[in-house]
Amino acid sequence: MVSGIESKTASPIRHDDASVKFAYAFAIAIAVAEIALDLGTWVELDIASIYGIPLVVAAFTRNRRLLWGLAFALTLATFIAYALQISAGAFDLHEALFVNRVLDAVALLLTAGLVHVWMMSLDIREAQANLLENQNRKLEAANDLLVAHEAQIVRQNEELIRRRHEAEEASGRKTRLLNAVSHDIRNPVNTISIMAEVIRRTSEDPALATQIPQMAKRLQSNAQSLVALVSEVLDIAHLDSGLLQRRESTFSLNELIDAKCRDLAQLAEAKSLHLESEVPGRIVRVRTDRIKLDRIITNLLTNAIKFTAKGSVTISAAIAAEGPVAIRVRDTGIGIADHELGRIFDEFAQFNVPLGKLNGGWGLGLAISRRLANFIGATISVESELGSGTVFTVLLPSECVVDIEQVVLPVAS
Numbered sequence: 001m002v003s004g005i006e007s008k009t010a011s012p013i014r015h016d017d018a019s020v021k022f023a024y025a026f027a028i029a030i031a032v033a034e035i036a037l038d039l040g041t042w043v044e045l046d047i048a049s050i051y052g053i054p055l056v057v058a059a060f061t062r063n064r065r066l067l068w069g070l071a072f073a074l075t076l077a078t079f080i081a082y083a084l085q086i087s088a089g090a091f092d093l094h095e096a097l098f099v100n101r102v103l104d105a106v107a108l109l110l111t112a113g114l115v116h117v118w119m120m121s122l123d124i125r126e127a128q129a130n131l132l133e134n135q136n137r138k139l140e141a142a143n144d145l146l147v148a149h150e151a152q153i154v155r156q157n158e159e160l161i162r163r164r165h166e167a168e169e170a171s172g173r174k175t176r177l178l179n180a181v182s183h184d185i186r187n188p189v190n191t192i193s194i195m196a197e198v199i200r201r202t203s204e205d206p207a208l209a210t211q212i213p214q215m216a217k218r219l220q221s222n223a224q225s226l227v228a229l230v231s232e233v234l235d236i237a238h239l240d241s242g243l244l245q246r247r248e249s250t251f252s253l254n255e256l257i258d259a260k261c262r263d264l265a266q267l268a269e270a271k272s273l274h275l276e277s278e279v280p281g282r283i284v285r286v287r288t289d290r291i292k293l294d295r296i297i298t299n300l301l302t303n304a305i306k307f308t309a310k311g312s313v314t315i316s317a318a319i320a321a322e323g324p325v326a327i328r329v330r331d332t333g334i335g336i337a338d339h340e341l342g343r344i345f346d347e348f349a350q351f352n353v354p355l356g357k358l359n360g361g362w363g364l365g366l367a368i369s370r371r372l373a374n375f376i377g378a379t380i381s382v383e384s385e386l387g388s389g390t391v392f393t394v395l396l397p398s399e400c401v402v403d404i405e406q407v408v409l410p411v412a413s
Helices: 018-039 052-059 064-085 096-203 206-241 253-270 290-306 365-375
Strands: 249-252 274-278 282-288 312-319 325-331 379-385 389-396 401-406
Touching: 018 052, 018 064, 052 064, 052 096, 064 096, 096 206, 249 253, 253 274, 253 282, 253 290, 253 312, 253 325, 282 290, 290 312, 290 325, 290 365, 290 389, 365 379
Parallel strands: 274 312
Antiparallel strands: 249 282, 282 401, 312 325, 325 389, 379 389
C-alpha cells in the first residue's frame, strides 16, 4: 500500500499578508530615512555604510522589484550625497571619501545580489515543496484508488466464494435428490415390471383370469406413485429455478376446502378412512395464489391419508377477529417423533439413514408445501405426538382476507 509523504516545508509567503505589507513600508521608510540623513549631514559621516539594512528588510517581502529598486535608489543616493558634500575641485579618484562611497556601493550591490539569491533559493524550495505536496496528493489519490480496488477485489472474492458455496450446495442437493429419487423410482418400476410379467403369465392360464383385475389395480397404483414422484421432482426443480410466478385471485376458502375433500374422498375410502371438512359458518373470501394454496392443501391431505392406517383425516378452517386464517389438517395416524419435527420439511431428511436402509419417509410433498407457503406469504407449522396423530397448520396473513359473508340458510316451507 502506498503511504502518504508529509511535507515539512513552510508554506509560501503570500503578498497580501499584513506582515508583508508592513515589510514593504518599513523597508521603504528606512531607505528614505537613510537617504535623507545622508544628504543632510556632514561629509565625515558615512551613512551609506548602513544602506544594506532596508535591503535585508525588503527580503521578507520576497519582491525582487522592490529589492533592486531600493538598491538602485540607494546606490544613486550614495554618489549624489558625495557630490553634494565635497567642495568644488576636491574630487579625486584616489580621495579616501570617494573610495569609501565606491566600497559602500559595491557592498550595497553585493548585499542586493545575496538577498536576491536567498529569495531565489526560497522560491525554489517552495516550488519543490509545492511539487512534493502535489505528488503527495497524487499518491494519496492513488492510494485511495488502490484501497478501493483492493476492497472491490475482496468483495468480488467473497461473492465468488459465496457463489461457489451455493453451487456446491446446489450440486450436493441435486446429488442427494438423484440418489433419493433413484431409490424411490426403482421400487415402483420393479413392481410394475413384476406385475406386468405376472399379468402376462396369468392371462395365458384361464383358471387365473379372475386375478387379473386385482393385479391391474396394483399395477395402476404403482404407476400413480411413480407419476406422483416424478411430479414432485419436477416441482422441486421448478422452485429451484427461480422462475415461479405468483398469480393472485379472489375465491371462497370454504369452496376450496370442500372441493379438495371431494377430490380425495376416494383415496381415503380406499383405506377405509373418514375424510371430513370443518369450514366456518361464514363464507371466507381470500385473495392469494389459489393454485399454490390448492397444492399445499393437497400435499398435506395426501400425506395425512398415506400415514393414517385407521381413523380419520380432518381439514378445517378458522379465522380470528382481524387475525390470520388458520387451515389445519389433522389425522389419527402414526405421528412423528419429537426429534424428527425439526427436519420434517427438509426434502432430504427422509434419506438421512445408512445406505441400503432407505425408507419411504414423508416424501417431498412437505418440503414443496413449505416453500410454496413461503412464496405466497403464508407459514406452515406442525404439531405431533408419536402414535396419536399429527396436525399441520397453514396460516394465511390477515391481509389476505377480502370478505366474510354470513351463510344464508334456506327457509323451510
